[in-house]
Amino acid sequence: MRDSASPERQSLSERPQWRSLARHRGQIERLHLRELFAADPSRGERLAAEAAGLYLDYSKNRITDETLRLLLELAEACRLRDRIDAMFRGDRINTTERRAVLHAALRAPPSERIAVDGRDVVPDVHAVLDRMTAFAARVRGGEWTGHSGRRIRNVINIGIGGSDLGPVMAYEALRHYSQRDMTFRFVSNVDGTDFSENVRDLEPGETLFIICSKTFTTLETLTNARAARAWCLRGLGDEKAVARHFVAVSTNADEVAKFGIDLDNMFGFWDWVGGRYSMESAIGLSTMLAIGAENFRAMLSGFYAMDEHFRSAPWTHNLPLLLGLLAIWNNDFLDAPTVAVLPYDQYLKRFPAYLQQLTMESNGKHVTLDGERVDYQTGPIYWGEPGTNGQHSFFQLIHQGTRLIACDFIGFCQALNPLGDQHDLLMANLFAQSEALAFGKTAGEVKAEGTPDDLVPHRTFEGNRPSNTILGERLTPHTLGALVALYEHSVFVQGAIWNIDSFDQWGVELGKALAKRTAAEISSAIDPVLAHDSSTNALIRRYRNLRK
Ligand code: G6Q
Numbered sequence: 001m002r003d004s005a006s007p008e009r010q011s012l013s014e015r016p017q018w019r020s021l022a023r024h025r026g027q028i029e030r031l032h033l034r035e036l037f038a039a040d041p042s043r044g045e046r047l048a049a050e051a052a053g054l055y056l057d058y059s060k061n062r063i064t065d066e067t068l069r070l071l072l073e074l075a076e077a078c079r080l081r082d083r084i085d086a087m088f089r090g091d092r093i094n095t096t097e098r099r100a101v102l103h104a105a106l107r108a109p110p111s112e113r114i115a116v117d118g119r120d121v122v123p124d125v126h127a128v129l130d131r132m133t134a135f136a137a138r139v140r141g142g143e144w145t146g147h148s149g150r151r152i153r154n155v156i157n158i159g160i161g162g163s164d165l166g167p168v169m170a171y172e173a174l175r176h177y178s179q180r181d182m183t184f185r186f187v188s189n190v191d192g193t194d195f196s197e198n199v200r201d202l203e204p205g206e207t208l209f210i211i212c213s214k215t216f217t218t219l220e221t222l223t224n225a226r227a228a229r230a231w232c233l234r235g236l237g238d239e240k241a242v243a244r245h246f247v248a249v250s251t252n253a254d255e256v257a258k259f260g261i262d263l264d265n266m267f268g269f270w271d272w273v274g275g276r277y278s279m280e281s282a283i284g285l286s287t288m289l290a291i292g293a294e295n296f297r298a299m300l301s302g303f304y305a306m307d308e309h310f311r312s313a314p315w316t317h318n319l320p321l322l323l324g325l326l327a328i329w330n331n332d333f334l335d336a337p338t339v340a341v342l343p344y345d346q347y348l349k350r351f352p353a354y355l356q357q358l359t360m361e362s363n364g365k366h367v368t369l370d371g372e373r374v375d376y377q378t379g380p381i382y383w384g385e386p387g388t389n390g391q392h393s394f395f396q397l398i399h400q401g402t403r404l405i406a407c408d409f410i411g412f413c414q415a416l417n418p419l420g421d422q423h424d425l426l427m428a429n430l431f432a433q434s435e436a437l438a439f440g441k442t443a444g445e446v447k448a449e450g451t452p453d454d455l456v457p458h459r460t461f462e463g464n465r466p467s468n469t470i471l472g473e474r475l476t477p478h479t480l481g482a483l484v485a486l487y488e489h490s491v492f493v494q495g496a497i498w499n500i501d502s503f504d505q506w507g508v509e510l511g512k513a514l515a516k517r518t519a520a521e522i523s524s525a526i527d528p529v530l531a532h533d534s535s536t537n538a539l540i541r542r543y544r545n546l547r548k
Pocket of ligand 1: 160161162163212213214215216217218221274275276277361505508
């Protein structure tokens with residue numbers, strides 16, 4: 001049994017600060033955002049903060065100054081400051097994997113010193129960045145050619161999870177800045193359709209594969225990498241071609257060499273970079289090939305600006321801290337189990353998918369760092385689509401459904417593709433949606449429009465739906481870096497308060513192990529003895545019969 005008298009060992013839900021928030025929830029539940037805004041004409045400007053080129057308006061959350069005060073007290077009680085310092089110092093805060101968590105070192109300028117076990121890692125980071133820069137310049141400039149001397153026009157990133165979602169999101173987000181005479185594609189799924197459809201119109205002689213895998217043992221990635229090698233050799237007919245058409249990004253040089261990739265063509269990173277926190281490491285090689293080294297470094301500077309802000313800004317103005325605390329408030333106290341991420345920018349179409357991994361793989365945990373089952377909710381479900389598309393599908397449920405859904409709206413003031421007044425229309429929709437969600441439309445207002453009585457309940461909007469709005473001037477590499485770091489640190493804040501390990505992923509590891517066993521059973525030439533449950537046994541047998 002836990003000693004509940006000691007604050008160190010006290011469960012989160014037993015802490016006085018948590019209990020105060022639970023009591024405070026009763027007061028908030030009776031308040032409507034309409035009243036909160038009416039009572040304070042400056043609320044919209046007051047409950048906002050700005051850093052690293054991003055403006056966060058959190059005034060449309062169901063909070064008062066007292067809510068914020070209590071949330072900040074909770075952060076203090078959970079010793080968040082110590083946790084932040086421990087991460088940036090390189091302590092092994094990923095306790096279940098006994099690893100440091102230092103994605104911040106990936107974007108530190110050369111003048112910083114960040115030590116892991118006494119060794120300054122910043123020079124290593126910059127050495128890899130410099131190698132990436134040189135390689136990217138050669139490929140983009142046409143100096144690095146394929147085996148038959150043809151220029152590389154296509155880059156295919158093969159990886160999955162953290163070795164895919166960051167690269168594909170960043171490429172799509174920064175496509176505007178990309179080298180347009182090159183094609184970039186991303187193959188992740190072990191479903192052969194993914195590889196086949198992505199290479200069908202490409203010339204092997206003009207195609208470079210980046211095999212991205214931290215461990216270099218992931219089934220999907222190695223299977224696709226082998227398919228890529230076979231495809232390449234079918235087209236070019238010479239083993240030597242592998243050296244010109246394959247590069248690897250990994251922490252595992254032995255496995256890279258075993259696969260047949262020359263270690264001169266390997267870009268490394270380190271065990272203190274988690275997969276879902278790796279898009280600005282060498283895992284981002286495809287991003288650098290697409291947008292060039294200068295833009296890539298501008299992206300790193302955006303990450304760094306948000307890192308510095310997170311470390312040093314007062315808590316009342318600290319964007320990642322506020323975003324994280326509000327996520328806890330909505331999730332644990334207002335029973336809003338999901339967050340809809342709604343970028344009003346077509347370039348951010350893969351951002352919700354990227355965030356799903358970042359948030360849900362990090363904070364989808366049910367035990368504390370000490371291994372105790374939690375008695376509160378942890379990671380909310382993140383999902384979303386770009387606006388305005390979402391408005392014509394699931395927004396109905398956000399406006400008038402029975403569940404409370406928190407929303408993060410993301411938009412930019414300047415269009416990258418100005419087309420008539422389309423950007424104004426896009427942004428008008430963003431502002432209108434967050435306004436409608438917050439304020440709704442009362443029955444009185446609906447009636448006053450002359451609505452027949454029987455339709456009034458259907459056309460009434462309760463409002464009081466919480467949302468954040470994140471506004472940037474323009475979607476640039478720097479802004480993207482800041483935006484990603486904002487969410488990374490918000491996830492950290494949530495995990496630190498829930499007292500969970502946000503940096504392991506045992507659920508993913510289980511999947512990797514189980515699939516290997518089942519794959520062997522499926523492909524076995526003789527009928528295997530199946531020792532699963534009766535459902536799984538029957539499904540495997542049925543599949544084996546039909547695939548014949
Ligand atoms: C991310 C996870 C996971 C991982 C993939 C790919 O944080 O660890 O999504 O990125 O399973 O792993 P490899 O890069 O080792 O192939």
